[in-house]
Amino acid sequence: MNDNALMQEVAGGQIGQLAILFERHHRSLFRYFVSMQRDRQVAEDLVQDVFFRMLRYRASYDSAQSFTGWMYQIARNAFMDHTRKKRDVVDIDEFADRRPEFASKQPGPEETVVRKQDLGLLQRALDMLPTEKREVLVLSRLQGMKHDEIAIVLGCEVGTVKVRVFRAVKALEQIYTGLEQERQENVS
Amino acid sequence: MKCEEAKLLLADYWAQTLRDQDEMELEAHFATCPACREETVRLESMWKGLAALPPEEPDSKMRSRFYESLGAYRLGAESRAKKWWPLSPALQIAASFAILALGLAGGYALRTDNTSDQVAQLREEVTGMRQLVALSLLQQQSASERLRGVGYAFRAEPSNTEVLAALVSAINNDASVNVRLAAVDALHTFSGSPSTRQAVMEALPKQNVPLVQVALIDLLVDFKDRQARPELRRLASDESVNDGVKQRALWALETLQ
Numbered sequence: 001m002n003d004n005a006l007m008q009e010v011a012g013g014q015i016g017q018l019a020i021l022f023e024r025h026h027r028s029l030f031r032y033f034v035s036m037q038r039d040r041q042v043a044e045d046l047v048q049d050v051f052f053r054m055l056r057y058r059a060s061y062d063s064a065q066s067f068t069g070w071m072y073q074i075a076r077n078a079f080m081d082h083t084r085k086k087r088d089v090v091d092i093d094e095f096a097d098r099r100p101e102f103a104s105k106q107p108g109p110e111e112t113v114v115r116k117q118d119l120g121l122l123q124r125a126l127d128m129l130p131t132e133k134r135e136v137l138v139l140s141r142l143q144g145m146k147h148d149e150i151a152i153v154l155g156c157e158v159g160t161v162k163v164r165v166f167r168a169v170k171a172l173e174q175i176y177t178g179l180e181q182e183r184q185e186n187v188s
Numbered sequence: 189m190k191c192e193e194a195k196l197l198l199a200d201y202w203a204q205t206l207r208d209q210d211e212m213e214l215e216a217h218f219a220t221c222p223a224c225r226e227e228t229v230r231l232e233s234m235w236k237g238l239a240a241l242p243p244e245e246p247d248s249k250m251r252s253r254f255y256e257s258l259g260a261y262r263l264g265a266e267s268r269a270k271k272w273w274p275l276s277p278a279l280q281i282a283a284s285f286a287i288l289a290l291g292l293a294g295g296y297a298l299r300t301d302n303t304s305d306q307v308a309q310l311r312e313e314v315t316g317m318r319q320l321v322a323l324s325l326l327q328q329q330s331a332s333e334r335l336r337g338v339g340y341a342f343r344a345e346p347s348n349t350e351v352l353a354a355l356v357s358a359i360n361n362d363a364s365v366n367v368r369l370a371a372v373d374a375l376h377t378f379s380g381s382p383s384t385r386q387a388v389m390e391a392l393p394k395q396n397v398p399l400v401q402v403a404l405i406d407l408l409v410d411f412k413d414r415q416a417r418p419e420l421r422r423l424a425s426d427e428s429v430n431d432g433v434k435q436r437a438l439w440a441l442e443t444l445q
Contacts, residue, residue, distance in 0.1 A: 015262050022254050030246040044250045045331065045364060048257055052366050053399065055261055081365070081397055122237045140203065141238040147199065162199035169202075169231045176234065 003067035011058040022051055028143055029075055035138040036079055038127060049078045068145065069152035076135075076153055083131075121183070125176040133168035140165050189217040191224050198228065202235045253332040257366060260339035264373040326354045331364035338370040342377055352378050356387040359404075360394050372403040376410065385413050392419055398430040405433070405440045414444050 003024065009017045026047050033043035053074045054061075061070065126134060139145045139153060140161075147165075151158045194217045200206040201214060218225040322344055325337025338358065344351040355378075358371040378384040388407055395401045401423070408416040423429050424437040 015258070018258060019255070022251075022258075026250065026254070027246060030250070031244050034244040040244070040247070043244075044246060044253070045366070047246070047250065048254060048366055051254060052257065052261070052369060056369070056399065056403070081399070085396065119237065119240060119242075122234070123241055126238070126241075137238060140199075141235065142241070142243075147203070147205070159196075162196065165199035165202075166195055166231075169198075169234050173231050173234045 004063050007054070007058070007061050007067055007070075008063050010054070011061045015055065018051060018055065021054070025071060026051075029071070032072070032075060032138055032143055033079065035126070035142055036131070036135065037082075042082065046075070046078050046082060050075050053078060066149055066152060069149045072139065072143075072145070072149075072153040073155075118180075121179050122172075122176060125172055125179055128175050128179075129168065129171055133164070133171050136161065136164045137168045137172065189213050191217075191221060194218075194221070194224050198231070201228075202232065256332050257335055257370075260335050260342075260370055261373070263339055263342050264370065264376070322351055323354055326358055331362075331367055334358065334362065334364065334367045335370055338367060338374050341371075341374045344377065346378050346380055349383070352381065352384060352387070356391060359391050359400070365397055365399060368397070368400050369403055372400065372407055375407060379411055385411050385415070389413070389416055389419060392416075392423070398433045401430070401433045402436045405436045409440045409443050412444065417441060417444055420444070 001020075003021060006017050006021055010021070029047045029050055030043050033046045034040060037043070050071065054071070057074070126137065129137070136150065136154070139150045140147070145153075147158050147161045150161045154161065154164075156164075194214055197206060197210055197214050201211065206214070218228065322337050322340035325333050325340060328334055328337065338355070341351050341355055352375075355371045355374050359368050359375075362368050362371070375384055375388065385408075388404055388411070392401065392404045392408075395404065405420065405423075408420070420437045420441050424434050424441065426434075429437075
């Protein structure tokens with residue numbers, strides 16, 4: 001049974017079917033939230049929040065639209081509510097200073113392409129991107145969503161998503177280059 | 189193709205969703221524009237590098253937390269679904285007589301049967317235990333434990349003011365939105381009490397999470413609490429309030445006319 005059909009059953013009162021949707025999507029939602037704010041505990045709470053919101057808003061679910069798009073709209077709202085609540089306490093971009101460096105690991109096929117690239121540095125650069133740029137990269141590259149699905153989540157045109165992806169990659173490259181230079185200066 | 193046009197195609201180029209014709213034109217542009225070619229190589233290494241970042245895995249406890257929350261939610265939904273009181277006045281009168289008859293018969297049976305007294309006493313003790321468990325769990329550090337506490341609160345006696353106060357405190361102060369929402373749902377059990385209505389009215393202005401605000405508005409509508417209208421009007425006209433909440437407040441005002 002596909003996601004849309006399952007969610008329709010949930011909307012019709014078969015609340016238990018939400019468990020199947022949870023099993024299918026909780027990992028990708030968790031990665032989305034960790035990528036957006038680096039705190040694993042908060043990410044877990046936000047995943048719970050998303051499924052709770054799905055139950056609350058199940059009556060408003062429109063099966064004609066993409067389930068994934070709808071789910072990430074909810075996830076995005078949950079994240080924004082969390083950010084609003086936290087704003088007085090800690091700026092979202094301060095999370096960049098908190099993340100641990102990656103442990104070294106064996107290079108995979110993708111890494112051979114970027115063999116000289118330091119993944120820890122890349123992760124730091126991603127964390128330092130402004131939220132809206134980081135978000136479009138997380139959705140398109142880390143979550144593997146299509147541009148039209150991202151457009152639903154962000155509430156904009158597909159063309160705008162493509163422009164945002166380009167600008168975000170460009171900003172990422174500038175931050176990465178800056179961090180790389182800084183590190184070289186520290187070494188020498 | 190101009191450089192700006194080439195840049196607009198890069199998102200599709202990286203996602204491998206570019207049409208063949210566009211891809212040929214883009215590559216033709218790279219062949220004649222070293223600046224664009226070099227920039228694309230640099231940016232593409234970022235794009236490919238992102239896919240190599242190690243994925244984060246959630247803790248295994250997350251799954252048990254979810255199933256616990258789902259259980260608590262189902263319990264709440266079932267308790268609300270058991271609102272069996274008929275809406276028709278004729279049926280209400282008939283049901284009242286039926287209950288009266290059952291009450292008289294039950295009272296007579298209890299008067300003559302010691303075992304029934306003991307069962308009633310036992311039930312009372314179990315209810316007391318549930319209330320104690322609810323109150324204890326609602327004080328726990330862990331959000332999932334507090335959610336369990338709300339689950340027990342659903343089964344508390346509607347007259348228990350301690351459990352009611354703990355639920356209201358959870359709505360006003362709990363750090364977890366899930367716990368707050370579950371506590372709002374649990375207040376349906378206490379809907380008969382005027383102090384519940386008062387507590388919900390007082391809780392509404394203290395909330396800043398739209399989801400909880402909407403849940404409280406729904407609760408006030410369920411209570412048919414017309415005294416809530418001034419607060420609903422304030423929410424509907426407050427510029428700083430979320431649009432969805434404003435719309436819900438307007439809907440509630442119409443419903444409570």
